[in-house]
Amino acid sequence: MVIELVAVIAKNLYKKYGNKLILNDINLEIVDGDIFGLLGPNGSGKSTLMKIFAGTLKYDYGQVTVESYDPNRNPIEIRKIVGYVPETPVLYESLTPREYFEFIGSMRGLDISPNLLEKRIDELAYALGISEYMDNFIGSLSFGTKQKVSIISSLLHNPKILILDESINGLDPKSAKIFKSLLMDLSKEGKIIIFSTHILEIAQNICKKVAIMDKGSVKYTGKIDEISSQDKN
Numbered sequence: 001m002v003i004e005l006v007a008v009i010a011k012n013l014y015k016k017y018g019n020k021l022i023l024n025d026i027n028l029e030i031v032d033g034d035i036f037g038l039l040g041p042n043g044s045g046k047s048t049l050m051k052i053f054a055g056t057l058k059y060d061y062g063q064v065t066v067e068s069y070d071p072n073r074n075p076i077e078i079r080k081i082v083g084y085v086p087e088t089p090v091l092y093e094s095l096t097p098r099e100y101f102e103f104i105g106s107m108r109g110l111d112i113s114p115n116l117l118e119k120r121i122d123e124l125a126y127a128l129g130i131s132e133y134m135d136n137f138i139g140s141l142s143f144g145t146k147q148k149v150s151i152i153s154s155l156l157h158n159p160k161i162l163i164l165d166e167s168i169n170g171l172d173p174k175s176a177k178i179f180k181s182l183l184m185d186l187s188k189e190g191k192i193i194i195f196s197t198h199i200l201e202i203a204q205n206i207c208k209k210v211a212i213m214d215k216g217s218v219k220y221t222g223k224i225d226e227i228s229s230q231d232k233n
Contacts, residue, residue: 006030007032008028008065009029010064011063012026013063030192035184035207036194036211037207038194044215046196047086053066097136100149121156124152133145151179162194166196166197176202180206203224210223
């Protein structure tokens, strides 16, 4: 019997912006090794939920734990174990990707030698196919390449949990296939990947489990084939 370790929990979670209810009684459990998809239309609350898990946004009511940490109380600890990629990359466009990665490494205080950090940067750049752009200014790169730069920067500290907000949608088919393989490898290592998408086909190809959100509520959770069966019924 395989014992699944629950690493991310949302219980009776609520979030408001002003008088508008954005998250309404969210209840989720995500276990080690999960590739967990959040599906739903724009405005369904996916991004808000992911920001809470990443420790960049406080929730109003309920309980949230990420690897035993409460994001409201321990946002710094959360950011040490989470890699977060927002929907729109936030990058220093006057730097090259190499300079940006070295900057991120120094800011995170990565406890590895410069040579090892450079090796990790080169390996990730090669894996995601941006080696030829490493010394170009970020501002000159395409949106898809910027997305890859953002993804790599989130992986430099080898996070236990990777949170991707619509990040896969901007990748070309070849890069998406490579990235899917990378996510599978991370999952086998016991890492958790949480990503949002409004494209069902992406979730079907990648996810182990999904939650379908609409208007701030979770409508269904479970394996993708189980949800498809419920939807047909």
